[in-house]
Amino acid sequence: GPFKIDPLTYPTNALEPHIDAKTMEIHHDRHHQAYVTNLNNFAKDNPQIAEKPVVEVLANLGSVPEGFRTGVRNNMGGHANHTMFWQIMGPNGGKADGEVLAAIDRDLGGMEKFQTDFNAAGGRVFGSGWVFVTVTKDGKLAIETRPNQDNPIMDGKRALLGNDVWEHAYYLTYQNRRPDYLKAWWNTVNWKAVAERYAAAKAGTLGV
Numbered sequence: 001g002p003f004k005i006d007p008l009t010y011p012t013n014a015l016e017p018h019i020d021a022k023t024m025e026i027h028h029d030r031h032h033q034a035y036v037t038n039l040n041n042f043a044k045d046n047p048q049i050a051e052k053p054v055v056e057v058l059a060n061l062g063s064v065p066e067g068f069r070t071g072v073r074n075n076m077g078g079h080a081n082h083t084m085f086w087q088i089m090g091p092n093g094g095k096a097d098g099e100v101l102a103a104i105d106r107d108l109g110g111m112e113k114f115q116t117d118f119n120a121a122g123g124r125v126f127g128s129g130w131v132f133v134t135v136t137k138d139g140k141l142a143i144e145t146r147p148n149q150d151n152p153i154m155d156g157k158r159a160l161l162g163n164d165v166w167e168h169a170y171y172l173t174y175q176n177r178r179p180d181y182l183k184a185w186w187n188t189v190n191w192k193a194v195a196e197r198y199a200a201a202k203a204g205t206l207g208v
Contacts, residue, residue: 001040002050035078078149080208090190119182132162
């Protein structure tokens with residue numbers, strides 16, 4: 001079908017001990033793949049959803065026929081969220097610096113406060129969802145949450161980075177201890193990739 005899942009650019013065990021290899025394998029190869037499979041099934045009968053970029057479809061969900069709008073919202077949102085998620089993680093992710101760090105200091109009170117507030121927001125998500133840092137075209141940052149597989153694109157915003165707080169993202173290692181997962185997750189963030197997304201956001205070229 002027209003929708004495809006990109007392979008991971010690092011081994012499934014590359015983020016251990018913070019995220020175990022089995023979780024990465026199941027999360028990428030089964031959960032993300034399920035969203036893509038569902039999208040391809042929708043596209044068989046409704047090819048118009050594959051004729052425009054994902055960003056454009058998510059930004060204009062009202063134009064998707066009502067009969068399968070919720071399915072597109074959930075599965076295309078999941079596809080977009082996970083595509084971003086794999087990109088902003090990796091081994092040896094370094095530290096925030098340059099323009100990204102300056103924006104974190106300016107808008108989010110510095111790295112320590114930012115991580116504390118981000119973790120707290122992620123912990124408050126009821127059920128399944130995501131915690132994001134959104135970024136405007138002028139580079140302003142904010143911490144926001146979304147339920148289920150909703151993506152900031154649906155609200156005319158863009159995600160700089162985000163963490164998946166669905167239980168499938170952490171349950172094998174952390175069980176019900178979501179706060180422990182949220183804290184450990186920072187060890188997996190690839191700050192070079194985040195810096196590239198920040199530059200793209202300011203240039204107006206950021207994808208999902």
